[in-house]
Amino acid sequence: MQSQLQTSGASRRGLMAAGAMVLAVAANAGGPAVAAPVRHAGSRGTGFATAKDGAQIFYKDWGAGQPIVFSHGWPLTSDDWDAQMMFFADHGYRVIAHDRRGHGRSSQTWGGNDMDTYADDVRAVVELLDLKDAIHIGHSTGGGEVTRYLARYPDRAAKGVIIGAIPPVMVKKDSNPEGTPIEVFDGYRKALLADRAQLYIDIPTGPFFGFNRPGAKVSQGLIDKWWLQGMMGSVKAHYDCIKVFSETDFTEDLKKIDLPVFVMHGDDDQVVPYKDAALKSAKLLPKPTLKIYPGYPHGMATTNADVINADILAFLKGQAVPGASQV
Numbered sequence: 001m002q003s004q005l006q007t008s009g010a011s012r013r014g015l016m017a018a019g020a021m022v023l024a025v026a027a028n029a030g031g032p033a034v035a036a037p038v039r040h041a042g043s044r045g046t047g048f049a050t051a052k053d054g055a056q057i058f059y060k061d062w063g064a065g066q067p068i069v070f071s072h073g074w075p076l077t078s079d080d081w082d083a084q085m086m087f088f089a090d091h092g093y094r095v096i097a098h099d100r101r102g103h104g105r106s107s108q109t110w111g112g113n114d115m116d117t118y119a120d121d122v123r124a125v126v127e128l129l130d131l132k133d134a135i136h137i138g139h140s141t142g143g144g145e146v147t148r149y150l151a152r153y154p155d156r157a158a159k160g161v162i163i164g165a166i167p168p169v170m171v172k173k174d175s176n177p178e179g180t181p182i183e184v185f186d187g188y189r190k191a192l193l194a195d196r197a198q199l200y201i202d203i204p205t206g207p208f209f210g211f212n213r214p215g216a217k218v219s220q221g222l223i224d225k226w227w228l229q230g231m232m233g234s235v236k237a238h239y240d241c242i243k244v245f246s247e248t249d250f251t252e253d254l255k256k257i258d259l260p261v262f263v264m265h266g267d268d269d270q271v272v273p274y275k276d277a278a279l280k281s282a283k284l285l286p287k288p289t290l291k292i293y294p295g296y297p298h299g300m301a302t303t304n305a306d307v308i309n310a311d312i313l314a315f316l317k318g319q320a321v322p323g324a325s326q327v
Contacts, residue, residue, distance in 0.1 A: 102237020266296025
């Protein structure tokens with residue numbers, strides 16, 4: 001008993017010391033010791049939507065106002081949208097982000113890991129929460145999810161934003177000779193099965209955030225966060241999703257979307273090359289806005305959140321986005 005009390009006391013002292021360190025860091029940085037409160041009118045939280053096959057889709061639902069629905073990339077979770085969820089909730093929007101099936105806290109189904117089902121799962125969240133006039137924002141694979149969703153279910157949507165997104169199609173083939181060779185994706189599959197944990201260190205350490213570039217400011221915290229999100233999910237779903245994000249063709253989906261869509265991409269994206277993605281998508285969309293960001297990596301919504309968030313906000317408000325063009 002005495003040992004337990006000593007351990008408990010040590011834990012409390014550790015927490016107090018950690019708290020003091022956080023306050024000291026904030027003071028030294030010139031910021032407030034205590035974060036300013038975020039003023040939200042809504043009091044919603046988290047929950048699960050039931051998909052057509054019974055899968056449980058985890059979601060967060062914060063704030064109040066026009067809804068924004070976020071779709072994350074492979075193999076991550078809704079937590080990848082931290083910088084956007086906080087920003088847009090504090091700017092008068094209701095923000096909703098879900099974990100794709102087989103990812104994060106959602107059901108780890110054996111089947112259903114395909115783009116049509118992903119879009120249907122988003123619809124289950126939208127209908128459960130009775131979202132209307134919603135803005136759909138997706139990154140990477142999530143950009144494909146948004147594209148398929150808007151093509152299938154435009155009735156409750158207002159606008160779309162795709163960031164470093166996979167459409168029209170990633171893999172190299174006769175109709176897409178500039179694409180990425182299938183051997184690259186086979187390499188992902190092989191590495192995933194051999195040592196998924198190491199793969200999920202290698203990707204954020206290298207190309208995802210551009211940390212492999214000379215002079216890059218590397219954040220071990222972001223690398224660890226990426227790894228943690230990936231390891232929360234199902235190896236089966238992540239394996240299947242490699243085929244989904246590399247081989248799904250969104251050409252016809254893009255043509256169908258008669259809503260304003262903001263296409264955002266970094267020209268130093270080492271995961272989804274912008275010339276084979278953003279430039280082609282913008283030409284296929286009926287109502288596109290396009291902006292290419294010099295030097296930005298695939299994970300630019302995190303590494304350059306200040307710029308990305310401000311540009312999205314301008315687009316949502318119908319204002320001119322600096323450096324953007326209507327194709």
